[in-house]
Structures are given as C-alpha cells and as structure tokens.
Amino acid sequence: MWRYILPGAVFLVLVGFLGAGLFRDPTLVPSPLIGKPAPAFSLPKVENAAETISLEQYKGRVFVLNVWGTWCVACRQEHEMLLAIAREGVVPLVGLNWKDDRTQAQAWLAQLGNPYDASAFDEEGRVGIDWGVYGAPETFLVDGNGQVLFKYISPMTREVWEKEFLPRIQTARQGATS
Amino acid sequence: MIAELGQFALVLAFCLCIPQAFFGLVGAHKGKVQWMLATRPAVAGQWVFTLLSFGCLAYSFYINDFSVLYVASNSNSALPTFYRFTAVWGAHEGSLLLWLLVTASWSVALAAFSKQLPLPFSSRVFGVLGIISAGFALFILTTSNPFERLIPAAVDGRDLNPLLQDFGLAVHPPILYTGWLGLSIPFAFAVATLIEGRLDVTWARWARPWTTLAWSFLTVGIALGSWWAYYELGWGGWWFWDPVENSSFMPWLLGTALFHSLAVTEKRGLFKSWTLLLAVSAFSLALLGGFLVRSGVLVSVHSFASDPNRGLFILGFLVICIGGSLGLYAWRAPSLRSNAGFAIVSRESFLLLNNVLLVAAAGLILVGTLYPLFLEALDMGRISVGPPYFATVFVIPMLPLVLLLAVGMHSSWKQARLESVKRPLLITFGIALVAGIAVPWIAYGTPGVLTVVGMVAGLWVVGSALIDPVSRLKSGHSLTPSILGMSVAHLGLGLFVIGVTGVESYKIERDLGLKPGETTNVAGYEFRFDSTRDFRGPNFDAVEGQVTISKDGKPVTVLHPQKRIYRVQTTPMTEAGIDASLGRDLFVALGEPLGQDAWSMRLQYKPLVRLIWGGCLVMAFGGLLAVSDRRHRVRVTKSADAPAASASASV
Numbered sequence: 001m002w003r004y005i006l007p008g009a010v011f012l013v014l015v016g017f018l019g020a021g022l023f024r025d026p027t028l029v030p031s032p033l034i035g036k037p038a039p040a041f042s043l044p045k046v047e048n049a050a051e052t053i054s055l056e057q058y059k060g061r062v063f064v065l066n067v068w069g070t071w072c073v074a075c076r077q078e079h080e081m082l083l084a085i086a087r088e089g090v091v092p093l094v095g096l097n098w099k100d101d102r103t104q105a106q107a108w109l110a111q112l113g114n115p116y117d118a119s120a121f122d123e124e125g126r127v128g129i130d131w132g133v134y135g136a137p138e139t140f141l142v143d144g145n146g147q148v149l150f151k152y153i154s155p156m157t158r159e160v161w162e163k164e165f166l167p168r169i170q171t172a173r174q175g176a177t178s
Numbered sequence: 179m180i181a182e183l184g185q186f187a188l189v190l191a192f193c194l195c196i197p198q199a200f201f202g203l204v205g206a207h208k209g210k211v212q213w214m215l216a217t218r219p220a221v222a223g224q225w226v227f228t229l230l231s232f233g234c235l236a237y238s239f240y241i242n243d244f245s246v247l248y249v250a251s252n253s254n255s256a257l258p259t260f261y262r263f264t265a266v267w268g269a270h271e272g273s274l275l276l277w278l279l280v281t282a283s284w285s286v287a288l289a290a291f292s293k294q295l296p297l298p299f300s301s302r303v304f305g306v307l308g309i310i311s312a313g314f315a316l317f318i319l320t321t322s323n324p325f326e327r328l329i330p331a332a333v334d335g336r337d338l339n340p341l342l343q344d345f346g347l348a349v350h351p352p353i354l355y356t357g358w359l360g361l362s363i364p365f366a367f368a369v370a371t372l373i374e375g376r377l378d379v380t381w382a383r384w385a386r387p388w389t390t391l392a393w394s395f396l397t398v399g400i401a402l403g404s405w406w407a408y409y410e411l412g413w414g415g416w417w418f419w420d421p422v423e424n425s426s427f428m429p430w431l432l433g434t435a436l437f438h439s440l441a442v443t444e445k446r447g448l449f450k451s452w453t454l455l456l457a458v459s460a461f462s463l464a465l466l467g468g469f470l471v472r473s474g475v476l477v478s479v480h481s482f483a484s485d486p487n488r489g490l491f492i493l494g495f496l497v498i499c500i501g502g503s504l505g506l507y508a509w510r511a512p513s514l515r516s517n518a519g520f521a522i523v524s525r526e527s528f529l530l531l532n533n534v535l536l537v538a539a540a541g542l543i544l545v546g547t548l549y550p551l552f553l554e555a556l557d558m559g560r561i562s563v564g565p566p567y568f569a570t571v572f573v574i575p576m577l578p579l580v581l582l583l584a585v586g587m588h589s590s591w592k593q594a595r596l597e598s599v600k601r602p603l604l605i606t607f608g609i610a611l612v613a614g615i616a617v618p619w620i621a622y623g624t625p626g627v628l629t630v631v632g633m634v635a636g637l638w639v640v641g642s643a644l645i646d647p648v649s650r651l652k653s654g655h656s657l658t659p660s661i662l663g664m665s666v667a668h669l670g671l672g673l674f675v676i677g678v679t680g681v682e683s684y685k686i687e688r689d690l691g692l693k694p695g696e697t698t699n700v701a702g703y704e705f706r707f708d709s710t711r712d713f714r715g716p717n718f719d720a721v722e723g724q725v726t727i728s729k730d731g732k733p734v735t736v737l738h739p740q741k742r743i744y745r746v747q748t749t750p751m752t753e754a755g756i757d758a759s760l761g762r763d764l765f766v767a768l769g770e771p772l773g774q775d776a777w778s779m780r781l782q783y784k785p786l787v788r789l790i791w792g793g794c795l796v797m798a799f800g801g802l803l804a805v806s807d808r809r810h811r812v813r814v815t816k817s818a819d820a821p822a823a824s825a826s827a828s829v
Contacts, residue, residue: 004511007458111769111770112769113769
C-alpha cells in the first residue's frame, strides 16, 4: 500500500521546501552580513598566483565585491554590465573567482575583458562560505569602514546598479566626509 | 479599447473554464448526459476567447500601443514588425497568455479528434483540462495581467530584451510550450482513468498518439533552445544544465519513459499503475518547472521578473493539481493489478529498464536542480551544483540505456527470441566498432576511451535502427508508419549521441587577441582577422569584424561576427559568425576591443555539432511518423464505438 502513497508523500515534502524557498527568496532576504564587518580574506590573485589580494588593501575605500566563475552562465550575462561599471569607474570592482579553474578564469578575462581591479582566486570556496555565497553571481557593496552595506543576488543590471548601488555608494561617501 | 477587449475576452475565457470543469467532472459523476454534452462547446468557447484575447495583445504590439504597460515594457517603435509580434511572449505576462492559448488549443484539438471516446470519460478529461486552464487564466488575471494600462502612456517603449531579438528564440517558446503543455493531455487521461477507477487499459491506447505528438514538439523545442544558446549567447556551448533548461528536460525524459510504458500497458496490460503515475508525474514536473522559473526560487539566466505572490499562487496550483492527482493515485492505483507475466528476455523487460533508467536520470537532475534549495532551507551551508555534477550523473544511466536500446528494439513481447536478429546485430556492432574507432581517428585525431564508447554506441544504435526497415523492405513486408517512426526516432538518438561525443571529444576553443592582418591556426584552419567596420542595424549599432578562413591555402569562408549595442536598452550582444557544415562548425565571436584595432576573439572548431540538433529533429520526425499511423485513429474509433465488435472490424 505504502508504495502508492509514496509519490504523494514525496511531493508534500517537496512542497514544504518550495514554500520555504519562496519565503526565503535569496534576492529579497537581506544577508545576515549586512551592517556587519566584511569577512576578512587574503587570497592569491587570479591574474598572478604570486600576488595576493586581501580585504586590508581596500580599507578606507568603498568597493564592490563580485562573485563569479567561468562555469556560471548568469555571470556571462552580467559581464558586459560589469565592464560598463568598470569603465564608469565610480568604485573599484573586486572579483571573487569562486570554485573555479585558474587557466579557464584567465582565459575568460582575456576574452571577455577584465572589469576587476583584481580577482581573488577562491579555489576551494572557503572565502565564499565566509561571505555566505549562495551561488554565483552575487555582488556585495562594502563601505570604507569595511562594513557590508548591500548584497545582490543574480546578474547585475543597469537598473539595479542605478537604483540600489549608486545611491548607497553616495550616502556612504557623504557619511565618510561629514 | 483593444486592450480592454482583450482583458474582457480573457475574463470570458476564464468564465468558460468553470463550466468546462464543472459539467465535465460533476456531469460525469452524476451521469447527466446534458451536462456532459455541454463540455465540448465550453472548450470551443474558451479557445475562441483566449485566441481573441491573445490577438488583442498582438494587435496592441503591432500598433505600438504604449499606453499598455506590457507593450511599453517590451517593445519599441524601432523594433522590426516580426519581433513586435514575437515580443507578445517575450516576457512573463504575455508568455503566460501563450500558455493558456496553447492549453486551450490542445483541448480544442482533443475535442475535435476524440468524438469517439465514451462520453463520461471524455467529459472527465475535459473537466481536468478545464481546471488546468482555469488555474492559468486566474493566475494571469490576478497576478500577471498583460493588459494593464500605463497612464500617461509612454512616448516610446523600453524595447524587447535584445537576447530575444532573434529568430531561433522567437519560435522557441511556442514550440516548447506546445510540447510541455501537451503533456496535460496524457495527464488528463490518467486522472480521468483514476477517477473512474477503470480497470482496463483502453486509456493507454487513446493517450498514446497525443503523448507522442506532445513529445515531438518538446523535442524540437528543447533542440531549438540549445541551438539558440549555441549561436546567440556567444560562446559556443550547447547545453548548460541551467535550472530552466532542466525544467524542460525532466518532463522530456519522463515523457519519453511514458510513451514507452504506454506501449507496454496498451499491448500487454502490464505496468498499469506505473504508467498512470508516469503520466501524472510528467506533467507535474512540467508544472514544477514552471514554478521554478516564474517564482524566482532558483536564479537562472532565464529568470523572469520574480514575485513571491506569483510563486505562492503557482505553489497553491501545484498542490491542487499534483497533490490532488497523486492523492487520487494513492487511492485508486492499488486496485489495478497486472496479471500477465513475461520472460526475462522480452520487450517488456527492455522497456522496464528503459523506464527505470530514464526516471533515474530525471530524478538525478531534479535533485541537482533543487539541491541548493534543500540545503538553504535546512541551513546546512551552501553548495552549488554545476555542470560537472550533471554531466557525470547523466552519463551513468544514459550509457546503458543507449546500449540496451540497440538490442531492445528488436525484442518481441512476452518472450524475445533474439536468435533471428543475432546476426544483423553482431554485424552492425562489428561495423560500429570498426567505424567508431577508425573514423574519428582518421578524421579528428586519437580518440579517448569515452570517445570510442560514445561513437560505437551511437553508430550501433544507428545501424541497429536500420535493421528492421531494411529487412522488411527486402522481404517485401509492409513498413507501417509506426514501425518506421520507431526506427527513425532511434536513429535520431544515435545521431545525437555521435554528435555529442564528437563535440565533447574534439572541440577546440581558443581565446586570443588579434590585430587586423594577423592570422592564427585552429585545427588546421587558418583564421585571418581582416578588419572591423561600423554597422548600423534597424535598432542597434554594431562593430562587425571580418575573418577569412582558409585551409591549406584554399579559401573556406569569410565570417562576419558582430558586437551589437541595442540602442534603447544599451545592452551589448555578441552575434557570432558561424560556418556550418555536417562535419564541423567554425565559430568566431568578437570579445572586447584591446586598443589599436586589436580585438579579443573566441575561435572555435566544433566537429559534428550539427548532429546534436539534427539528431533531435530526426527523433521528433520519428515521433510524428508514428502519430501519423492510421492504426491509432482506427483503433480509437473501433474500441469506442463498439468495444465488443472490435475483433470483427477490419483495419
């Protein structure tokens, strides 16, 4: 008898998860990191394994941290937008190359263009865990005091950049100067 | 005014879904003939009003009515007329209206071609379809109205997403939706069977052609999506295991399992409850895919504007449709007993294995797709499941499936005597073995183990699929469309396997910077970057590169890849230059300007990539051939009109 009930039971469990997923919609629920100090990291650069990149180096500056990977389809989609942001040059973009292959990552940057100030090479995904990365792409905004101001999940768009990021960047800068 | 008319028509279509569902289900339950007779007119009316509503939206796009919010968000006066029409389904609201139209069209087609079904049964089928249509219509009206006005009207529209301004993607959604919504027909048949508690298997006979037809559309739809991704996204991959791709691929796998198991149920009266469960699950997975895409639960390239209210509505709808039908299954299925037996080596066994492997593949993909969601909900940390997982777990059930298929298609019911086909099978295997090693070796270079396995398996399936038609033609036996269809579909699968093996084993991708006049060599082809020039399209500006390709000093082709900027949304798009042929594709995509007229470029050599989509088209064609078989239709007539007299009726 139970084998006839099983499909329905599995479905009910699935509904539970889907419902939970709906209310924990990652693009809407703010990250627990917001308003907290950004997790420190120090990692080799994608571009050159001999150089390291760390949170320290960006102390005192407002910057954007973008999580990407060559395996991530949506990252390709947002890449042009990131290049545009880099050209506008409002804030430095720091890349977190997450669970990736260095050669492929370098080829990606060579082919599509490199919008990043530098990219940290997080091969094992440890730093990603510290930052609560759910999946690429994710984009964090960090202020001059090293506090996480905002987190955005899914590909960056012009609209999100202008509506969510730019105003916060401005307030952060005004707060710092006054 | 037109928009209001469209909305009004949509409300009327919704209103007609309700009597369709009510009279269909309750009328059959109470045995009231008059009520049951009302379902077909309700179906027809619902279809007419949905079509009218869809037409109104299309017309609003055609006349650039930017006082309609949806038109203003997804079109522009500079958009070419063809894309103005396809923009109707270019975003969430309009594509839902297309869902409704497609569902209504399947219903009305069924109403037209199922006059011979017993009235209570067909009423129940239309009742179930009415519930599905009502759910879609209510969803549109309450959360996603495409006819909402924008006051004051926009001066010009925000334009269609440039990704969608492409022929392949313009026709991909209607075909894909036709396929996966077509699975609602076997679903409705299965639910009606469960409601009636029918113990016989006639439903399987009726559902078979519809399932195969829907499956053929689904196959073409998925192939089109893959083809589009290949040339439009600009980096030459053909499948990405993206959640949205997965959500159309899982119903395809179950649909494939379903029409194989329907054959067993129809011919041998076996797997009765299993087939019902498959019919319910295939459409359930399609709906679940819709939920994943539209609710924003999983983030993907295809993400439509997500909104928790929409998610909640779809979730409720899923609970009613899937939960209801699985509950019904738990209640009714235990009474369905199969009493025939079969030997270990028989067509039944092979099809059972086919089902187990296909369902296992679908299950593994489902787990991979939902894995991030489970972990997130359980607070167990965060893990991403990428293409490496899918590529690995998918091959495990698929390889035995392909190998079993080569033998299984020649087995007969009850107990297979494979002796008669042993010789041709061994011969084709021998040829496949030699050709599978030699041909790639000579044409493309040293093969690896997986290359050999894939090539031999693919070639063997192709060869094996040809045995039956050839021997029948030789011996002068007639070749019915359904047998030919099966052979053709299996042949298509073989071609697909060869294509995938070829591309994945021998593709060459090179990313590099080139200055005008510089050349580079990829797989023996000389790529010379000549120049770039500015190009002005109807609604975009582009830089167009010219790359001349030659081999051994002889010119092969000149490609013109473009880097486009669409004016309204200022989105850059990569338009790859592709030289296609059966043996290989040459692919050039422009990257970024590197200064001094130099450009970064992606050059690719893709052997046999055309076989991937070609194989899919052949598969779908096989499906259509099988549907065209007159036996299906004659059988329906016979069994429905006079089940007892079926033996005496001649075909």
